[in-house]
Amino acid sequence: MKILYAGSEVLPFSSSGGLADVMGSLPAALKKRHPDDDVAVISPLYSSIRTEYREKMTRVCEFSVRLSWRNQYCGIYSYILNGVTYYFVDNEYYFRRSSLYGDFDDGERFAYFSASVLAFMSQINYYPDILHCNDWQTALAVIYLKTRYCNSEFYRDIKAVFSIHNILFQGQYDHAIAGDVFDLEPSWASIVDHDGCINLMKGAVVCADQVVTVSERYAEEIKTPEYGHGLDPAIRMYSCKLSGILNGIDYEYYDPKTDNALTRNYTYRSTGRKGENKRALQKQLALPESEDIPMISLISRLTDQKGIDLVASKVDELLLDDVQFIVLGCGDWHYENFFRDLEARHRDKVRSMIMYDKTLSKKIYASSDLFLMPSRFEPCGLSQMIASRYGAVPIVRETGGLYDSIKPYRFVDGKQVGNGFTFAACNGNDMLFVIRQALGLYRDKEAFKALTVKVMKHDFSWNTSAEKYYQLYNAILPERP
Ligand code: GLC
Numbered sequence: 001m002k003i004l005y006a007g008s009e010v011l012p013f014s015s016s017g018g019l020a021d022v023m024g025s026l027p028a029a030l031k032k033r034h035p036d037d038d039v040a041v042i043s044p045l046y047s048s049i050r051t052e053y054r055e056k057m058t059r060v061c062e063f064s065v066r067l068s069w070r071n072q073y074c075g076i077y078s079y080i081l082n083g084v085t086y087y088f089v090d091n092e093y094y095f096r097r098s099s100l101y102g103d104f105d106d107g108e109r110f111a112y113f114s115a116s117v118l119a120f121m122s123q124i125n126y127y128p129d130i131l132h133c134n135d136w137q138t139a140l141a142v143i144y145l146k147t148r149y150c151n152s153e154f155y156r157d158i159k160a161v162f163s164i165h166n167i168l169f170q171g172q173y174d175h176a177i178a179g180d181v182f183d184l185e186p187s188w189a190s191i192v193d194h195d196g197c198i199n200l201m202k203g204a205v206v207c208a209d210q211v212v213t214v215s216e217r218y219a220e221e222i223k224t225p226e227y228g229h230g231l232d233p234a235i236r237m238y239s240c241k242l243s244g245i246l247n248g249i250d251y252e253y254y255d256p257k258t259d260n261a262l263t264r265n266y267t268y269r270s271t272g273r274k275g276e277n278k279r280a281l282q283k284q285l286a287l288p289e290s291e292d293i294p295m296i297s298l299i300s301r302l303t304d305q306k307g308i309d310l311v312a313s314k315v316d317e318l319l320l321d322d323v324q325f326i327v328l329g330c331g332d333w334h335y336e337n338f339f340r341d342l343e344a345r346h347r348d349k350v351r352s353m354i355m356y357d358k359t360l361s362k363k364i365y366a367s368s369d370l371f372l373m374p375s376r377f378e379p380c381g382l383s384q385m386i387a388s389r390y391g392a393v394p395i396v397r398e399t400g401g402l403y404d405s406i407k408p409y410r411f412v413d414g415k416q417v418g419n420g421f422t423f424a425a426c427n428g429n430d431m432l433f434v435i436r437q438a439l440g441l442y443r444d445k446e447a448f449k450a451l452t453v454k455v456m457k458h459d460f461s462w463n464t465s466a467e468k469y470y471q472l473y474n475a476i477l478p479e480r481p
Contacts, residue, residue: 001034001037001038001129001130001473001474001477002037002038002040002126002127002128002129002130003027003030003037003038003039003040003128003129003130003132003473004040004041004042004117004126004128004130004131004132005023005026005027005039005040005041005042005132005133005134006041006042006043006114006117006131006132006133006134006138006141007019007020007023007041007042007043007133007134007135007137007138008043008044008100008101008110008113008134008135008137008138009023009043009100010023010024010041010043010086011023011024011025012024012053013043013046013049013050013053013079013086013088014043014044014046014048014049014100016099016100016101017301018165018247018380018381018382019134019135019165021247021249021250021382022134022165022214022247023041023043023134024250025248025249025250025253025462026247026248026462026465026466026469027039027040027041027084028081028082028083028084028250029248029461029462029463029466030462030466030469030470031082031083031084032082032083033463033466033467033470034470035083038128039083039084039085040084040085040086040087040126040128041084041085041086041087042086042087042088042089042117042120043086043087043088043089044088044089044091044094044095044113045075045077045088045089045090045091045095046095046096046097046100047092047095047096047097048099048100049088053079054077056079057077057078057079057088058077058078058079059075059076059077060076060077060078060087060124061075061076061120061123061124062074062075062076063119063120063123065112065115065116065119066115066119066183067108067111067112067115067181067183068179068180068181068182068183069180070112072091072093072094072112073091073093074089074090074091074116074119074120075089075090075091076088076089076090076120076123076124077090087120089113089116089117089120091112091116094108094109094112094113095109107171107173107177107181107182108181110136110137110138110140110171111140111181111182111183113137113138114133114137114138114139114140114141114143114144115140115141115144115183117131117138117141118141118144118145118148118149118155121154121155122154127154127155127157127158128158129157129158129159129473129477130158130159130160130161130473130476130477131145131158131159131160131161132160132161132162132163133160133161133162133163133204133208134162134163134165135163135164135165135166135169135201136169136170136171136200136201136204137171138204139162139171139200139201139203139204140182140200140203140204141160142160142162142203142204142207142208143184143188143191143192143200143203143204143207145158145160145207146160146207146208147184147185147188147191147207157478159209159210159473159476159477160204160207160208160209160210161208161209161210161211161212161472161473161476162204162205162207162208162210162211162212163211163212163213163214164201164205164211164212164213164214164222164379165213165214165379165380166379167201167213167222167227167228167229167231167235167379168229168305168377169201170194170199170200170201170202170229170230170231171198171199171200171201172194172197172198172199172200173197173198173200174197174198175189175193175196175197175198177198178192178198182198182200184198191203191206191207192206194230194231194234195230199231199234201231202231202234205231205234205235205238206234206238208241209241209476210241210243210472210476211238211241211242211243212242212243212244212245212469212472213242213243213244213379214244214245214246214247214379214380214401215244215245215246215247215379215380215400215401215403215404215405216243216244216245216246216404217244217399217400217401217403217404218244218377218378218379218380218400218401219242219243219244220244221377221399221400222235223235223236223239227377227400243472244404245465245468245469245472246380246401246404246405246465247380247382247385247401247465248385248460248461248462248463248464248465248466249382249385249386249389249460249461249462250462251389251460251461251462254362254386254389254390255389256366256389256390256391259362259366261358261359261362261363261366262277262362262363262366263276263277263280263281263363263366264276264277264280266366266391267456268391268452268453268456268457271391271449271452271453271456274366274367274369274391274452275291277363277366277367278291278295278367278368279291280363280367281295281326281363281364281367282324282367284363285326285351287324287348287349287351288324288348293322293323293324294322294323294324294369294370294439294442295323295324295325295326295367295368295369295370296318296323296324296325296326296368296369296370296371296372296395296435297325297326297327297328297364297365297367297368297370297371297372297387297392298311298325298326298327298328298329298371298372298373299327299328299329299361299364299365299371299383300328300329300331300373300383301329301330301331302329302330302331302332302335302336302339302354303331303332303335304332304376305375305376305377305378306331306373306374306375306376307373307374307375307376307397307426307431308331308332308335310374310426310427310428310431311372311374311428311431312335312338313428314428314429314431314432315342316342316345317432318432318435319346319349319350321436321439323349323439324349324350324351325342325346325349325350325351326350326351326353326364326367326368327339327342327350327351327352327353327354328353328355328357328360328361328364329353329354329355329356330354330355330356336354339352339354340352340354362390365386365387365389365390365392366390366391366392368387368390368392369392369393369442369448369452370392370393370394370395370421370435370438370439370442371383371384371387371392371393371394371395372395372435373387373394373395373396373397373402374395374396374397374423374431375396375397375399375400375402376397376399376426377399377400378397378399378400378401378402379400379401380400380401380405381396381400381401381402381405384396384402384405384406384420385405385460388419388420388455388456388458388460389456389460390456391452391453391455391456393420393421393438393448393451393452393455394406394419394420394421394455395420395421395422395431395434395435395438396420396421396422397422397423397424397426397431398422398423398424402422403422405460406418406419406420406422407419407420407422408420408421408422409421409437409438409441409451411447416447416450416451416454419451419454419455419458420455421434421435421437421438422434
């Protein structure tokens with residue numbers, strides 16, 4: 001089988017969020033389980049990609065890509081890592097920018113990228129069996145495949161899978177630019193039309209052979225107006241081709257046994273050593289040094305999606321207890337300011353680091369006893385899995401992938417059940433209630449240690465999920481002789 005993943009970010013080359021983690025780990029996990037299959041990934045060659053990687057890339061070819069009246073240069077580079085071939089689309093006009101997204105011409109930039117994905121296949125005579133596109137930025141690749149290319153003998157057998165990592169971002173534009181920017185013909189208008197404008201995600205849902213989202217629960221949620229962000233009628237209409245597969249995390253990259261970001265490495269057999277990491281972090285952050293004070297952390301984009309308003313409404317009450325509260329992340333300015341101010345008001349208990357820092361995040365996961373993730377909605381969520389891997393017990397709201405991955409702690413018939421603390425309603429009091437429940441268990445050293453070990457042993461690797469993708473690909477391909 002030949003599988004090509006297309007996405008707008010991929011670790012370790014480029015990243016702004018969870019999509020990059022998935023693009024950087026699912027293909028490799030699949031290749032590891034099926035070494036005879038051909039697995040490749042294609043993404044833009046952003047100027048932010050480090051020279052360390054650029055220097056090792058091989059130039060494959062160059063050609064020009066047509067996008068409506070434009071003829072744009074396209075260079076293709078490749079890099080092989082863990083058996084997976086990573087292709088990069090080079091065009092400095094589109095990808096030499098200070099950040100991955102947020103420019104006025106994002107629509108044109110990713111239309112160009114999507115057009116390049118299809119054009120490059122004929123240039124190197126490489127036609128995958130499966131083209132797996134991710135989020136609105138590559139939605140047009142699915143649309144072009146099933147419209148412009150549908151009668152080409154080389155392209156017509158390619159099956160398209162489209163993944164929704166977050167339905168909040170749909171790629172919505174005015175119909176006026178359909179031809180000029182997106183190179184869409186008038187007869188295809190109904191494919192992309194939604195609520196009177198162009199909706200690229202909707203177009204990909206219509207065209208794809210299979211639509212996948214990143215947890216089973218989220219696949220159900222996006223059929224409802226509450227979670228569908230306006231796209232729920234289209235999701236319901238095409239629900240026969242929709243499924244949910246929970247993401248995994250890269251168990252080699254996130255491994256407390258070998259991670260050199262940590263002060264002291266450990267496994268579930270030596271959770272006591274988490275205390276050394278905690279002391280080192282307390283020292284680094286000039287907080288009172290004690291292994292006995294429960295440390296709660298929040299590592300997140302500071303936006304409404306992440307339920308930061310619930311935290312803001314209750315954190316002062318929480319800080320009446322003897323706890324330390326660590327925040328790492330950036331986002332909406334009013335939340336950033338809120339946490340800066342919180343630290344100023346509670347200098348002996350709170351540290352707010354308004355930034356994105358991978359190394360520091362791993363130190364925090366390793367040092368924390370509890371990890372808070374009260375998301376309003378969460379397609380999958382990876383932080384609760386990373387926290388579990390590092391033995392920080394997750395406290396989550398029961399939504400999307402959080403619901404699927406974290407089951408509530410209970411003590412039944414002398415046995416611990418569940419792998420975290422959960423609450424259902426989007427309500428600050430309910431959140432505070434379960435945080436206090438967790439803090440109660442923390443005071444029972446033996447019981448909390450047993451739960452920490454159980455949480456660390458929970459399998460969030462790609463093993464099961466990569467196989468589910470493999471089965472899904474097989475199911476849509478024609479039987480082979
Ligand atoms: C998006 C979602 C997140 C998910 C990630 C990877 O960032 O918001 O929940 O884990 O994509 O699929």
